[in-house]
Amino acid sequence: MAPVVRSPEFQIDAPYIATLVNMLEAAAQNPGVPAALSLWAEDIKRRPAWLEAFAKVHLRWQNLSPYFSHVDLTYRPYRRCSYQQQSVDDLVECWRRWVDKKDAVAVEKALREFDKILRPWWNRYLSRYTSPLIAALQRELEHPRVAELTRHLLYFSQLTPEKLGKFRVVVVAQPPGSRRLGRREDSVLIIEVPVTPNAKLDTDAVVTALHELAHYAYERSPARLPMEWEFARQGPAGFIASHYWGEVMASAFDGLGREVLDPEFHASDSLYGQPLIDVMAREFFHQWRDDDLLRMGPKLAQTLARTLEEHWPLERWRLSDFLFRTVVFAESEEAFAQFRNSMWFQYYGGKASVPERHGPLFGVPPAVSQVYLMSDLQARQHEALLKDLGTSPEAYAKLLRAPGGLALYRSGGRTKPPVFILVANNARSLLRGASYLGEISTEMPLPAEGWTPLKRTE
Ligand SMILES: [Zn+2]
Numbered sequence: 024m025a026p027v028v029r030s031p032e033f034q035i036d037a038p039y040i041a042t043l044v045n046m047l048e049a050a051a052q053n054p055g056v057p058a059a060l061s062l063w064a065e066d067i068k069r070r071p072a073w074l075e076a077f078a079k080v081h082l083r084w085q086n087l088s089p090y091f092s093h094v095d096l097t098y099r100p101y102r103r104c105s106y107q108q109q110s111v112d113d114l115v116e117c118w119r120r121w122v123d124k125k126d127a128v129a130v131e132k133a134l135r136e137f138d139k140i141l142r143p144w145w146n147r148y149l150s151r152y153t154s155p156l157i158a159a160l161q162r163e164l165e166h167p168r169v170a171e172l173t174r175h176l177l178y179f180s181q182l183t184p185e186k187l188g189k190f191r192v193v194v195v196a197q198p199p200g201s202r203r204l205g206r207r208e209d210s211v212l213i214i215e216v217p218v219t220p221n222a223k224l225d226t227d228a229v230v231t232a233l234h235e236l237a238h239y240a241y242e243r244s245p246a247r248l249p250m251e252w253e254f255a256r257q258g259p260a261g262f263i264a265s266h267y268w269g270e271v272m273a274s275a276f277d278g279l280g281r282e283v284l285d286p287e288f289h290a291s292d293s294l295y296g297q298p299l300i301d302v303m304a305r306e307f308f309h310q311w312r313d314d315d316l317l318r319m320g321p322k323l324a325q326t327l328a329r330t331l332e333e334h335w336p337l338e339r340w341r342l343s344d345f346l347f348r349t350v351v352f353a354e355s356e357e358a359f360a361q362f363r364n365s366m367w368f369q370y371y372g373g374k375a376s377v378p379e380r381h382g383p384l385f386g387v388p389p390a391v392s393q394v395y396l397m398s399d400l401q402a403r404q405h406e407a408l409l410k411d412l413g414t415s416p417e418a419y420a421k422l423l424r425a426p427g428g429l430a431l432y433r434s435g436g437r438t439k440p441p442v443f444i445l446v447a448n449n450a451r452s453l454l455r456g457a458s459y460l461g462e463i464s465t466e467m468p469l470p471a472e473g474w475t476p477l478k479r480t481e
Contacts (some may be wrong), residue, residue, distance in 0.1 A: 160228060163224065164233075164467055197216060252389060264327040265390040271300055346366065348371045350372050365461030396453060422474050427448070430471065
C-alpha cells in the first residue's frame with residue numbers, strides 16, 4: 024500500500040441558505056419549473072414577476088465571458104456566498120459586494136420572496152430528513168476501505184492531508200424525483216440529495232464526493248504542471264489526453280470506490296457518459312487497481328497519450344476532443360455565449376473581444392486550444408493575426424462570398440496546440456455559425472490545415 028499515513032478530512036454540513044440559493048436557481052432556470060420542485064412550492068408554478076426578473080439577471084450572469092475561469096467577476100463569488108453565510112440578511116450583504124447595483128434589487132427581492140415559500144418546508148421537513156443523510160455520508164466516507172482508497176489517492180497525487188486541506192461537502196436538499204447533481208467550487212462540493220422521510224443515502228452521492236475529491240487533489244498536485252508540459256510534448260494525442268486526463272482519472276477512482284461501496288458493481292461497468300472518457304477510465308481503473316504505485320507525473324502523461332492512441336485511434340478523434348478545454352475569443356458577447364452554450368466542452372476561459380495577436384497565453388496550460396470567432400469586418404482589422412496564419416484578408420474573403428459564408432482555419436501542426444478561427448461574412452451569420460460549429464463539433468473530424476468552407480443549413 025502507498026506510504027501515506029492519514030486520509031483526507033471531510034467536513035459535511037447542510038446549511039439552509041445553500042438549499043435556498045440552489046432551489047431558487049433551479050426554479051429560475053426551468054421555464055416550466057421542475058415538477059419535483061412544484062410539489063413543494065405550489066406558488067412557484069405561476070412564475071411570479073420577481074422570479075421572472077431574477078431569471079433574466081441569472082441568465083445574463085451565466086453568459087458573461089470571464090477572461091479565464093478563475094476571474095469570473097460576478098457569478099462565482101455570488102454562489103460562494105450561498106455556502107459561506109448563515110442567514111438571509113448575511114447572504115444579501117455578501118451578494119451586495121458582487122452583484123451590480125442595477126441587479127441587486129431583483130436578486131434581493133427574489134431571495135426574500137422565495138425564502139417565505141421555502142422556509143416553512145425546511146423547518147417542518149427538510150432539515151429533519153437531511154440530518155440522517157449527512158450522518159450516513161460521513162459514515163461511508165470514513166469506512167476503513169474508503170479511507171484506504173483516499174490515502175491511495177493522496178499518494179497518486181503526491182499530496183499529504185495537510186497539503187490537500189479540508190474538503191467540505193455541502194448537502195443541498197432536493198425534492199424527491201429530481202436529478203441529483205454535484206458541483207464543486209475549489210475545496211467545496213455542493214451535492215444535491217433528494218430528501219424524503221426515511222430516505223436512504225444512495226451510493227451515487229458517496230461516489231460523487233469521491234470523484235470530486237479526486238479532481239480537487241489533481242488540481243492541487245505538484246505534479247500537475249509537469250504533466251501539462253509533458254502532454255504538450257506528446258503531439259496531438261497529448262493535446263487530447265491533456266483535456267481528458269482529469270476526468271479519466273477521477274472516473275477511474277470512481278470505479279475503485281464503487282467496487283468497495285456497491286456490491287452490484289462489475290469491473291466492465293461504464294464509468295462515464297462520454298465514450299472516449301469511459302474507455303480510458305476503465306483502462307486506468309484496471310491499471311490503478313493492479314499498480315498501487317501508479318502516480319501523477321510526466322511518465323503518466325506519456326502513458327495516457329499512448330493509451331489514448333491505442334484505445335481511441337486517430338480516425339475517431341473529433342473537433343470537440345480538441346475543444347474540450349479551450350480559450351474562446353469572440354467579436355461579441357452574443358457570439359461568445361452562442362458558442363459556449365451550444366457545445367459540450369469543459370470551458371476553460373475566454374473573452375468577448377479578440378486580442379491583436381494570438382500566441383501563448385499567460386497562466387493557461389500549454390496544450391489548451393484557442394478559438395477565435397470573427398466576422399469578416401473584424402478579421403480585416405486583425406491583419407497581423409491573419410498574417411501569422413500565413414494568409415491574407417483577400418485569400419479567405421473569396422470563401423466568404425457565398426450567402427451565409429463561413430470559413431474555419433486550423434493551425435498548430437504536430438507540436439503546438441490547435442488554434443481555430445471561424446470567420447463569417449457578417450455579424451449575423453457569425454452568431455448562427457458559432458452555435459452551428461458548437462453543435463457539429465462532436466461529429467466533425469479535425470479540419471485540414473488552412474481555410475475550410477463550412478457548409479451549413481440556414
Ligand atoms: Zn469529473
